[in-house]
Amino acid sequence: MVRGWHGWLGTFNGVALITVAALPLAALAVWALAHRRSATGTTAAWRMSLADVGIVYGTVPWVWMIMLPGDRAGNVPGRVSLVPLRDLLTILAAGPLTVTLQVIGNLLVFATLGFLAPVRFAALASVPRILALAAGCSMLVEAAQYVLRLDRVSSVDDVLLNAAGAGLAALASRRWWRAPATAPSGPPRPAPVPGR
Incomplete structure (x- = not known):
């Protein structure tokens, strides 16, 4: 079991696959944040939400890889x-x-x-x-x-x-x-x- 998890979490290929698999979740997070912000009258809700999620989604996998x-x-x-x-x-x-x-x-x-x-x-x-x-x-x-x-x-x-x-x-x-x-x-x- 540990080797199985290490294959996903402890290798460059595993991190890359998890990143690709998480793309729909990132898109859902953008939609949910933008919807919530739009409901409160926030201007540029989609732009802010895309930037917030994008910063995390586009940075965390790279940092994860260099910390392996x-x-x-x-x-x-x-x-x-x-x-x-x-x-x-x-x-x-x-x-x-x-x-x-x-x-x-x-x-x-x-x-x-x-x-x-x-x-x-x-x-x-x-x-x-x-x-x-x-x-x-x-x-x-x-x-x-x-x-x-x-x-x-x-x-x-x-x-x-x-x-x-x-x-x-x-x-x-x-x-x-x-x-x-x-x-x-x-x-x-x-x-x-x-x-x-």
Whole structure:
């Protein structure tokens, strides 16, 4: 039984299959949230609901995958790589397939968050803010990998690639960003007349 569950929950293929199987539930969650928000008179109920569910649905599986333990998890101490671009250069030397999987995979981890967060939250409608958010989330994941001794390398290059992916995705969604709230403007006031 444990092996059966591990096949679903503890492998990349299992996580991918669960993600695909959960798509109808995600669609149902969008519909339920939008219906509830529409009933209360919330403006842009569908947009908000799609962004809320999309951020979770598009980010959790990636984080789940990178938190899967390696073969020697718990038996080896955590490893850290704090020299920027060192791991990336090692990946580039490993060959095109490794480059594709590692680099594109790291770019996609927080891409959905980067794409949808500025659509959902006006306060995040800025590429520097999305970069900071994604870098912060990535640092938390890398720290968790180290502390939990998952037989993974906690690398600054992963943080850089995760943040870059979120930033590129944010740029791709720029036309749908929520406009920051501004003070309502009424008719212009007449200029004061001198001497009155």
